[in-house]
Amino acid sequence: MVQFLSQHRCCLQGLESRNDGARYAFIVRWHDPMTEIVWKYQFFYHTFDKSIEMFDIKNHKMFLRRVAYPAISLEQLFIGSTILVYTRQLLIEDYGDDFTRKHLRGLQETTLAMIKPDAIQHTGKILECITSSGFIVKNMRMCQLNITQAETFYQCHKGKPFFSCLTQFIASGPVVAIELVAENALCRWRLLLGPTSSEVARMKAPSSIRAQFGTDCTMNACHGSDSHESARLETLFFFTCTNMGMCAKFINSTLCIIKPHAVMGGCVGAILDRILQKFKVTALEMCNFSRVTAAEFLEVYRGICPDFYAMTHELASGDFLALEVADLCDPGVCPVNAFREFCGPSDPCMARALRPHTLRAEFGINKVKNAVHCTDIPEDGEIEVQHIFKHLWVY
Template identity: 30%
Template structure:
């Protein structure tokens, strides 16, 4: 029955008082937006089925962080084959790189991603060195495009994103290419509008297929590659936007 449909995930919670990581099974019931949490270590229910209207199916994917009554749970794996087969087939990651020449489009890009049901999982602003650009471009098949990208990336700070959505790689690629397939899809209307401007299409890089997306993500977010964070501020303060505020717009 649709009412009993559930998605199950393995999640970890760091218990600060004991300095240990505890493992749980989180079940999400899309009908009614309810969750249930089971403590694997003590083999008992940690939280009975409870409605949480602030959560939705798109919040649950490997790598996401779920806040449940003040506790942050990290989703690390699927808990059963049904969930894996349901989500893994469609829920995909892709990489976006906002180049320095288009950095002023950061706000519109974030809004377009959220409005188009893309989840932003990771983001990092960096300054590439020429050697790092060569490493990043080493697996690119389009030599001419790679040469242009080289010049753009060493010209100033760039910002990379790991985003997740249904068929994310293909959907982003088609939106950027202004494909008719995406033009008729209201769910990505915000991205289609964003990419109508030629300077935006030039200023945002996205991979061509899932293999390239995986390579880009592994390179960009791997600390061993030594990408230098560019944020250096003086006489400033910090404002933190909490997740529930982002969801509320």
């Protein structure tokens, strides 16, 4: 994963060095939760000193004069991404000028990846392969497709001898759909996948994903879009409807949130892999909160935790990955306490001293950026899971 991100950063850094002092422009949208008004701005990013400025499109005036803002990097600025500027969560809707479109569109191609049922237990390792190869994960969701949905997804293969076997296999267990962003993303993802046959992949591309995690031509770990149009349609298939393939249990489960700083730091694959070794992940989705929805989610800590406002700022600072976690062996066991112990003390410094093998000890930075949120008490496990996976925070 780290290698994947580093390659993507090198590409962007190369672009910045070729355009020293370049200014990139985007059209961004902000939804005011108090007035329900949607504001649009032209957002400018200066590569030379990582400064930003914003122009109010409706009122035709400068909204934010140029100011250094190192929390935002060029690699975060792509169509559909969400960035936090002070307290405003901005959605990037479009490029703001022809220069930006010309120079960044090629670096921000998207494609659809899907982890198949046979490789679900390797999701963390596959995500590490993805991110270490330079891709940015724009969207992600675990789904359980029924046979009709599987047939719709693979309708381009209808009538072929393997169609029935393929669709039954895809409907046999959960899949993880991932929208990827990178330069020449479609071809690069298919190259990373390797040949369709896992056996051939092990001979011709032994480091490919199918060589490492696949079994044969059908159970070959992952799917990749074969054209730009297929990528567009397949992405819409998985991410248009929030209830597509709902697989959350909502019973005997607990919630884990891999926080934005860990997502941006490239730690998702490693954290998820650690979790999958001890627990079962029954639902997974990439989400983002506004400051208001983050505060509502963390309301129980208001007045109790001195870092409450810093915690809400962190949770609203970018995309996070939400997981429904269940006991690995017994689906009837409530995993809240066991998973909380697995995460470790909320202060990573304390965790490193007392319980060095916990998630927060390994991936946490401080009490606010402590890698993961986990449910504290058994009574709240199902409540928090429902809040996220039934999208009760979206309004």
